[in-house]
Amino acid sequence: MIKVCKFGGTSMADANAIRQVKAIIDADKSRKFVVVSAPGKRNKNDIKITDMLYKCYGEVVATGKCESFAVIRSRFEEIVSDLELDCDITAVLDRTEKEIIENKSADFAASRGEYLSAYVTANYLGAKFVDAADLIRFDSKGKLNEEYTDDKVKTILDGVEFAVIPGFFGKDSFGKIKTFSRGGSDITGSIIARGVKADLYENWTDVSGFLVCDPRIVPEAKTIKQLTYKELRELSYMGASVLHSEAIFPVMKGKIPINIKNTFKPEDAGTMIVPNEMHKEDNETIITGIAGKKDFTVIYIEKSMMNAEVGFIRKVLSVVEHYGICVEHVPSGIDTVSIILASDQLEGILSDLVSEIRENVNPDYVHVIENVSLIATVGHGMAKRSGTAAKIFSSLAEKGINIKMIDQGSSELNIIIGVANSDYEDCIRTIYRAFN
């Protein structure tokens, strides 16, 4: 049995948290590969090490020096001294500061948080330190080079009994350090899990799994016990933020389940994320989760006989593509189609975009609706039962919430509705309470 464990920033924030990490690792000998984030916030007003490192990079570019490194230095020195480690952290920090100044690279600077965190953790756990720079490789377009990376993970970690690996970065095709997007240590953990053919990828964080919806909106929201990869993809794309939305892909290929666990409540079962075939039927759960995002714009287009006009939707979408805009959803009717776009992409170009659509497809009517929120109600259970959509819509109608758009994914896994931004919270609360 092999488990890969990734510990997030709060689990690495100080010596106490790292002691907790050691207790978790010591409790189960199959926890052989440990991926760590940089130390995160110790309290609400604290600053994450990664943010400090980006600040250092800014200072290097502006002044050639990085005075903020002193804060990073003292955080790591404090951790090493509290854990009573016998390692020359001062020498490692001196070298790191010098390299940040010489490299003048935001990615290099940011990556050092995970590097130092893994160096200290490996020392404390008595494990081998394996640099992610030797394992993870991006291609010339900045995408993960899966073949190369898988091969390196397999060969370098083969025969290694117990290792700590920094998350968040690898090397680009020129051999320079490159990071994933923020929160990317989750992806590193997933890559390592696939590479070593782990039985389980444990992702240790500061919450006991995914909640059915945002607890700031629904304080009584329950924990999701089990999710499928597909459900997770829908929910995290729509804003559920426990796990990086791309972390699912590496383990998905290897069909390795992910268990989201709480470092500070290790006894909680957390959430299991599993492939479809491992999904256990549960007759009570119709809705797995509800997630949403604010600030979309809907361009509603009407034209008689649209359905008979070959290439109509393609022409509309090619205008949008010409502006370099990503399309979120395209719900359509017989003579209507709506294009849903994230509003932040449209600043300063919305009216030109709409005029160009008019010129290109000569519609009967075009209407723009701004300040729309999209809310996804996700669940495998929906496909097998009738009345789910009816329940959502009737509960919203009772509350007087106006639905501006409906889109049911063809997988029957997801019903997306659009409401005014001002109805966002109320809409999530209403759907949650209709099913719970």
Ligand code: ASP
């Ligand atoms: N430390 C990085 C961040 O704050 C990456 C991570 O923690 O996953 O985004």
